[in-house]
Amino acid sequence: MSMKKASVSKRRREPLTDSQLLMTITIGIFAVMYAAAMIFMGGGFLRTQQFFDLLNDNAALIIISCSLTIVMIGGGINISVGGVIGLTVMACALFLNNSGIQNGPLGILLTLLLALGIGLAFGVLQGFLISYLEIQPFIVTLAGMFLSRGLTTMLSVNPVKVTHEGFLALVKNRLAIPWLGYTAKNGNLIPAKLEIGAVVALLIVVLVYFMLRNAKLGRHIYALGGNQQSALMLGINVKRTRFISYVISGLLSGLAGFVFLMHKPAGNASVAMRSEMDAIAASIIGGTLLTGGVGNVIGTFFGTMILATIQKIIALSPLNESWWQEMANGAMLGLFILLQSVVLSSRKKKARTTS
Amino acid sequence: MNKRIIKKGGVGQLLIPLVALAILLIFNLIRDPGFYSIGVAVNNSGNKVLTGNIISIIDSASELAIIAMGMTLVTAACGGQDISVGAVGTIAGSIFVKTLKAFPDINFGTLILAILACCLVTILFKSFNGALVAVFKIQPMIATLILFSCGRSIAYWIVGSATPQIDSPIINSMGMTIPGIPIPTPIFGVVLVGLILTLIFRLTTLRLYTESVGVNQGAARLNGINPVGIKMLSFVILGICVAVAGIIGTCRMGQVSHKTLLIDIEMDAILAVAIGGNNLGGGRFKISGSILGAYIIQMLTTTLLAMRVDPVNIKAYKAIVIIIIVMAGSPVVKQKLTALWHRIRSGGLKPASAKGVN
Numbered sequence: 001m002s003m004k005k006a007s008v009s010k011r012r013r014e015p016l017t018d019s020q021l022l023m024t025i026t027i028g029i030f031a032v033m034y035a036a037a038m039i040f041m042g043g044g045f046l047r048t049q050q051f052f053d054l055l056n057d058n059a060a061l062i063i064i065s066c067s068l069t070i071v072m073i074g075g076g077i078n079i080s081v082g083g084v085i086g087l088t089v090m091a092c093a094l095f096l097n098n099s100g101i102q103n104g105p106l107g108i109l110l111t112l113l114l115a116l117g118i119g120l121a122f123g124v125l126q127g128f129l130i131s132y133l134e135i136q137p138f139i140v141t142l143a144g145m146f147l148s149r150g151l152t153t154m155l156s157v158n159p160v161k162v163t164h165e166g167f168l169a170l171v172k173n174r175l176a177i178p179w180l181g182y183t184a185k186n187g188n189l190i191p192a193k194l195e196i197g198a199v200v201a202l203l204i205v206v207l208v209y210f211m212l213r214n215a216k217l218g219r220h221i222y223a224l225g226g227n228q229q230s231a232l233m234l235g236i237n238v239k240r241t242r243f244i245s246y247v248i249s250g251l252l253s254g255l256a257g258f259v260f261l262m263h264k265p266a267g268n269a270s271v272a273m274r275s276e277m278d279a280i281a282a283s284i285i286g287g288t289l290l291t292g293g294v295g296n297v298i299g300t301f302f303g304t305m306i307l308a309t310i311q312k313i314i315a316l317s318p319l320n321e322s323w324w325q326e327m328a329n330g331a332m333l334g335l336f337i338l339l340q341s342v343v344l345s346s347r348k349k350k351a352r353t354t355s
Numbered sequence: 356m357n358k359r360i361i362k363k364g365g366v367g368q369l370l371i372p373l374v375a376l377a378i379l380l381i382f383n384l385i386r387d388p389g390f391y392s393i394g395v396a397v398n399n400s401g402n403k404v405l406t407g408n409i410i411s412i413i414d415s416a417s418e419l420a421i422i423a424m425g426m427t428l429v430t431a432a433c434g435g436q437d438i439s440v441g442a443v444g445t446i447a448g449s450i451f452v453k454t455l456k457a458f459p460d461i462n463f464g465t466l467i468l469a470i471l472a473c474c475l476v477t478i479l480f481k482s483f484n485g486a487l488v489a490v491f492k493i494q495p496m497i498a499t500l501i502l503f504s505c506g507r508s509i510a511y512w513i514v515g516s517a518t519p520q521i522d523s524p525i526i527n528s529m530g531m532t533i534p535g536i537p538i539p540t541p542i543f544g545v546v547l548v549g550l551i552l553t554l555i556f557r558l559t560t561l562r563l564y565t566e567s568v569g570v571n572q573g574a575a576r577l578n579g580i581n582p583v584g585i586k587m588l589s590f591v592i593l594g595i596c597v598a599v600a601g602i603i604g605t606c607r608m609g610q611v612s613h614k615t616l617l618i619d620i621e622m623d624a625i626l627a628v629a630i631g632g633n634n635l636g637g638g639r640f641k642i643s644g645s646i647l648g649a650y651i652i653q654m655l656t657t658t659l660l661a662m663r664v665d666p667v668n669i670k671a672y673k674a675i676v677i678i679i680i681v682m683a684g685s686p687v688v689k690q691k692l693t694a695l696w697h698r699i700r701s702g703g704l705k706p707a708s709a710k711g712v713n
Contacts, residue, residue, distance in 0.1 A: 132687070136636075138496075142626065145674075146673050147675070149671075323511050327505045330505025333504065341487075341492065341493055
C-alpha cells in the first residue's frame with residue numbers, strides 16, 4: 001500500500017512510476033520478440049500486413065483487455081467479459097438474420113445498439129451487486145459468466161451464420177494504407193489492410209488511455225484501487241466510481257462482441273471461450289496489478305500483442321499444436337509475473353535505502 | 356466489536372448455506388417426493404449398489420467437496436483463490452495412469468505407489484504456486500493463472516495421448532463401489548479427507564495460525580508465526596486434496612482425458628467456498644461450510660437435470676441461484692433488511708398507538 005502511495009506522490013521527482021516501468025519492460029520485450037520473429041521466421045513477419053493481421057485477429061481481445069485493465073486498476077476483477085462476448089455475438093447474429101430489416105444501415109445500427117445494450121445490462125447488474133451490495137466481484141462476475149454462457153446456449157446450441165447482406169458488406173470493408181504495403185512478385189502494390197474492428201480497438205485504447213490519464217473519473221479509479229479508505233477520505237464517491245468502472249467494462253465487452261462478429265460473422269456457443277483469462281493475462285503482462293492502483297492501458301495493448309505474437313509464431317512454426325501454444329503462454333506469463341515481482345521488490349528496497 | 360464477531364462466528368456463518376440447502380430439499384419434496392427414493396440395484400460388475408438421486412448427488416460432488424476443503428484453507432491463509440486446481444488435478448490423473456501403465460499388472464502395491472507419485476507431483480506443483488504467493492508476494496489468482504493456462508497441456512504431454520484408458524477391477528472399485536459395500540467409494544474419500552483435516556485442526560494450532568495469517572499477516576509475523584510457512588502449507592494441503600480428487604475422477608471414468616477431467620471445477624470450488632459463508636479475502640474459515648456449498652451446487656445441478664432442463668443451459672439457472680445465495684449472505688443486504696424490518700415494526704406500532712389515543 002505504502003509503495004503505491006509513494007508512486008503517486010513521487011511522480012514529479014522520479015523519472016518513471018511503477019506502472020510506467022512495467023509498461024516499458026513489456027514494450028521492450030514485445031520489440032525484442034517481434035524482431036526475433038522477423039530475423040528467424042522471416043517471411044510474413046517482414047511485412048506490415050503481419051502486424052496488422054495481429055490487430056485484425058485480436059481486436060476483440062484488445063477491447064476486453066482494456067475493459068479489464070480499468071476494472072483491475074480499480075481493485076476489482078471481471079471474468080464475465082468472454083461470456084458477454086459470446087452472448088453478444090450469438091444475439092447479434094440471430095437478430096441480423098431474423099429481424100427482417102435487410103440491407104439498410106438501420107439493421108446494423110440496431111445490432112450495434114443491441115450489442116451495447118447487452119453489455120450495458122451486464123455492466124449495470126454486476127456493478128450494482130459489487131459496489132452497492134458489496135458482494136465479492138469474483139463471485140458476481142463468475143455468476144455473470146455462467147449466466148451469459150447459459151443464455152448463449154439457450155438462444156441457440158447450433159452455430160448461426162450471419163446471412164444479412166448489409167452486414168456482410170460492412171465486414172468486407174478494409175482501411176487500406178498503401179505506403180505500408182509491399183510490392184508483390186508481379187509488380188502490383190498490395191496495400192496493408194486494417195479491418196474496421198481493429199480501427200475501433202485502437203480508438204478504444206487511445207480513448208481509455210486519455211480517460212485514465214486525464215479525466216476525473218480515471219484519476220478516481222486509480223485512487224480507489226490504490227487505497228479505498230484514502231479515496232473515501234478525499235471525498236471521492238467510491239461506490240459510484242466502482243459502479244461506473246463496471247458499467248464501462250460491460251459496455252466495452254458488448255462492443256467487443258460486435259467487433260468479434262465483424263471479424264467472424266457467425267455465432268457459436270464456444271465463441272471467446274476462456275478469453276477472459278487471456279485478457280487478464282494481457283493486463284498483467286502489461287503491468288497492471290491485480291491489487292489495484294497500478295496499471296496502464298498502453299501496456300495492456302502491448303500485453304495483448306505479445307500473446308498474439310506468441311500465437312502467430314507457434315502457428316507458423318512446426319510446433320503448431322494447441323498444447324504448445326498453451327505451454328508457451330503459461331511460460332511467458334510466469335516469466336512476466338516473476339520479472340514484475342523482482343523489479344518491484346528491488347525498487348521498493350532501493351526506495352527504502354535511499355529514504 | 357471483536358468479541359461480538361467471535362461470538363457470532365459459530366453457527367451464523369452456516370445459516371445461509373443451511374437455509375439454501377433446506378429450501379432446495381423442500382422444493383424437491385414438493386416437486387416430486389420420488390426424488391428422495393433410494394433403491395438397491397445390481398451394477399455391471401455384479402455388485403449390489405445403492406441408487407437414487409441423493410446417493411448420486413453425494414457421490415458426484417465428491418471431487419468438488421474434496422477440492423473445496425483445500426481451497427478453503429488457501430483462501431483463508433492467502434486471501435485469494437487457486438484457479439489451477441482443475442488443471443493440476445488432470446496432471447495428477449495423468450501421473451496416476453502413467454505410473455500404473457509402467458507396471459505389467461495393477462495390484463495394491465502399484466496402486467499405492469501411483470497414489471504416492473500423484474501426491475508428490477501435485478505437492479511439487481502446488482509448492483511452486485505457494486512459493487509464488489508466499490515468497491514473491493504475487494496474488495494467488497495470478498500466480499495460479501500460469502498453471503491454469505498450461506496445466507492441461509502438461510497433462511497431455513505427460514501421457515502422450517488424448518485419452519489413455521486403464522481397466523482393472525481395483526480401479527473400478529475405487530471409482531464406483533467396492534464389492535460387498537453398497538456405498539460408492541468416492542464418498543469414503545470425502546469422509547477420509549474430512550476426518551484427516553478435522554483431526555489436524557483439532558490436534559494442532561494450525562487453524563489459529565492460518566486464520567491469524569489471513570486476518571493480519573504483519574501482526575501474525577510479529578507474534579512469531581511464519582506466514583510464508585503457513586501459506587506454503589495451505590498450498591501443500593490443497594495439493595494433496597487435488598491429487599485425491601484427480602485420482603477419484605480418473606478412476607470414475609476409467610481414463611484420463613486432459614480436456615474434460617475436472618473441467619471448470621476451480622470455479623465451482625470457489626463458489627462452494629463463498630456459498631459456505633467464507634470470506635474470499637481471507638481470515639476466519641469454516642471447512643464444513645465449503646463442503647455444504649459443494650453439495651448445494653451438486654444438488655442444484657441434479658435438481659435442474661431432474662426438472663428436464665437442457666444440460667447446456669444449466670449454467671444460466673445456476674448463476675441466478677448463486678446470486679440469490681450470495682446476496683442473502685451480503686452484510687449490506689442483511690443491514691438493509693433489518694432496517695426495513697424495524698421500520699415496518701415501528702410503522703406498524705404507530706397507527707396502533709394512534710388508535711389507542713383516539
